[in-house]
Amino acid sequence: MTEPWIWPGPSRGPARLLDELAARGFSVLRGDACSMLSPEEAARAPWSFAERLLGERPLLVERQPIKAVPGGRSFAASAVAAPLHTDSQCFAGAPPAVQILACIRPAERGGGCLLLDTWPLLAAIERADPELFRALFTVYRRIPFVFGDVFGPTMALRDGALAFTHAPVAPPGDAVAARLARFIDASRPIELSLGPSDLLVVDNRRMLHGRRAFEGGPRELVRLLVWMGTTLPSPRAYHALAAEIAGAASRRMAAAPEATRRRLGLGAPPPPEARRRLGLVLEMLRGVPPGVLAARERIPEPQLYRLRDAALAAAEAALAGGVEGAEDGALVEAIARMDRG
Ligand SMILES: [Fe+2]
Structure with a gap:
């Protein structure tokens, strides 16, 4: 125990x-x-x-x-x-x-x-x-x-x-x-x-x-x-073995759409600054006061609101397409292509 x-x-x-x-x-x-x-x-x-x-x-x-x-x-x-x-x-x-x-x-x-x-x-x-x-x-x-x-x-x-x-x-x-x-x-x-x-x-x-x-x-x-x-x-x-396999798979899947590569774990990592900004937007969305974030991060409040607007506009655009149904099928095909290759 x-x-x-x-x-x-x-x-x-x-x-x-x-x-x-x-x-x-x-x-x-x-x-x-x-x-x-x-x-x-x-x-x-x-x-x-x-x-x-x-x-x-x-x-x-x-x-x-x-x-x-x-x-x-x-x-x-x-x-x-x-x-x-x-x-x-x-x-x-x-x-x-x-x-x-x-x-x-x-x-x-x-x-x-x-x-x-x-x-x-x-x-x-x-x-x-x-x-x-x-x-x-x-x-x-x-x-x-x-x-x-x-x-x-x-x-x-x-x-x-x-x-x-x-x-x-x-x-x-x-x-x-x-x-x-x-x-x-x-x-x-x-x-x-x-x-x-x-x-x-x-x-x-x-x-x-x-x-x-x-x-x-x-x-x-x-x-x-x-x-x-x-x-x-x-x-x-x-870690080294997984990195070697991912490297080889990434080369074989070089022409695949980024959404497919991403779901296979082969997506390009975002710039650290983009992830930091996304973190700030998520904090705003969960109710952390913008004034607190602005003071902590030393950025003007209007900048925070621009980030939130940009993130939500990008999310809205991504959600406008019918991505969900198509994507699983595309992944099954991508895996089959990898097997053949
Ligand atoms: Fe569980």
Whole structure:
């Protein structure tokens, strides 16, 4: 059993948390109402909660209540067991760096959190089945999720960061997924029981997570998915291999539209200044007062409003086209072309 650690305050807390994430991919700490790190605070003000915990301003935060409701069919809204998977919805071409689960109320029976570290899993696969190990880095495939499908290798660079992508249910007819499932089924995940106020923080690009079925009492958690400017550490050899594969794929896909390349994880990274400006716009949209932003960034307020107007006009123009339906088809074709090439 992992004993939750006590938050030592803002000067040492984030560094300890990042150290633990680097060492084993997850950390469990006791929520602290005095430090505004309670689960209720995660639900009320997710952006500032994530900033306090991680010690840096997030690029984006997604909040999701995890609570069984009558008729709920998703894992978040039901009491069924959730198979091991990653949360791989993308922002700026990458899945969330960190998943935070804040426990308001545990279940009376069951509901344990399951975690599996993909780095030792990959090392075991490399020893036992080198061909599968190679395929996990090289085979571009369609990986289906409730939020939409992810296209690319299982282990790949996404926005420059190494990320493992794994769906809770293996797609039928996918040989790589079937072979990988045999290794995952034979693994022994870590199991954690979160108590009231406990916070579980997970490196979401490294760890698979799942949940035991539960019953009795209204189990309630708040899940935050956090995209950060800082990249968490990853094994150099895996990063180098993924970079080599992405480089070769990028050359083969040089003529593909940028939208297609982007969804394959091959998009050109935006200039840092563009990302900083997008961050400011997102802060405005979530309600940070423009005067506060202008003073902090030392830019005139009218400039902030011009940025917001430019970002929303670009978003409106992008949304005017019927991109959604066409794009999955284009990706399937692009992958087939890569296979033939
Ligand atoms: Fe999940």
